[in-house]
Amino acid sequence: GAGVSQTPSNKVTEKGKYVELRCDPISGHTALYWYRQSLGQGPEFLIYFQGTGAADDSGLPNDRFFAVRPEGSVSTLKIQRTERGDSAVYLCASSFEGHTGELFFGEGSRLTVL
Amino acid sequence: GENVEQHPSTLSVQEGDSAVIKCTYSDSASNYFPWYKQELGKRPQLIIDIRSNVGEKKDQRIAVTLNKTAKHFSLHITETQPEDSAVYFCAASKSGGSYIPTFGRGTSLIVHP
Numbered sequence: 001g002a003g004v005s006q007t008p009s010n011k012v013t014e015k016g017k018y019v020e021l022r023c024d025p026i027s028g029h030t031a032l033y034w035y036r037q038s039l040g041q042g043p044e045f046l047i048y049f050q051g052t053g054a055a056d057d058s059g060l061p062n063d064r065f066f067a068v069r070p071e072g073s074v075s076t077l078k079i080q081r082t083e084r085g086d087s088a089v090y091l092c093a094s095s096f097e098g099h100t101g102e103l104f105f106g107e108g109s110r111l112t113v114l
Numbered sequence: 115g116e117n118v119e120q121h122p123s124t125l126s127v128q129e130g131d132s133a134v135i136k137c138t139y140s141d142s143a144s145n146y147f148p149w150y151k152q153e154l155g156k157r158p159q160l161i162i163d164i165r166s167n168v169g170e171k172k173d174q175r176i177a178v179t180l181n182k183t184a185k186h187f188s189l190h191i192t193e194t195q196p197e198d199s200a201v202y203f204c205a206a207s208k209s210g211g212s213y214i215p216t217f218g219r220g221t222s223l224i225v226h227p
Contacts, residue, residue, distance in 0.1 A: 040219075042120070042218050043203070091157070101213075102160045106157060
């Protein structure tokens with residue numbers, strides 16, 4: 001596709017469950033970002049990939065959060081033992097090389113933890 | 115790390131009026147300042163950006179100004195239209211190494227017809 005694709009668009013889960021959110025970036029974009037957006041807030045940085053490696057994971061809130069990008073394209077954000085406070089829209093973005101340029105965002109995955 | 119403050123949180127104007135949104139940043143090394151527009155339920159999209167080597171940039175009804183000394187930058191929208199209604203986010207980042215934009219909390223702009 002032409003844009004960043006995220007699945008699922010909506011995910012409702014119970015407290016304590018495991019969740020995976022998928023991001024398919026624009027073809028050729030080497031940089032990939034995960035952000036979290038709570039209602040009424042700006043996007044909050046979680047993790048940044050340059051190629052296959054996590055160049056910066058300083059935004060991950062705790063060790064329940066983990067993300068991978070094994071082949072340098074699709075990325076999966078994994079959340080273990082979900083808590084109600086994890087409820088938010090998880091945004092993925094990609095860019096070319098990741099050097100001061102436009103970020104192209106996906107539509108987001110809305111996670112609701114009951 | 116970088117901290118970006120954005121004001122106001124909500125801005126209500128009449129169609130045809132101008133709108134100004136202001137942001138400040140903390141890291142003097144930041145040199146790239148994009149603005150994103152997010153319509154309700156949609157993805158954020160870049161509308162304009164400015165780099166630290168210029169003080170102002172215009173694109174039709176939209177302009178951004180940057181004051182590096184004061185570490186603040188502003189978005190100006192002239193002749194507002196109802197379709198300008200959205201949430202606007204400013205961001206700051208620096209080149210070199212990992213480029214990770216830090217976003218402000220957003221401004222909800224409402225343009226009344």
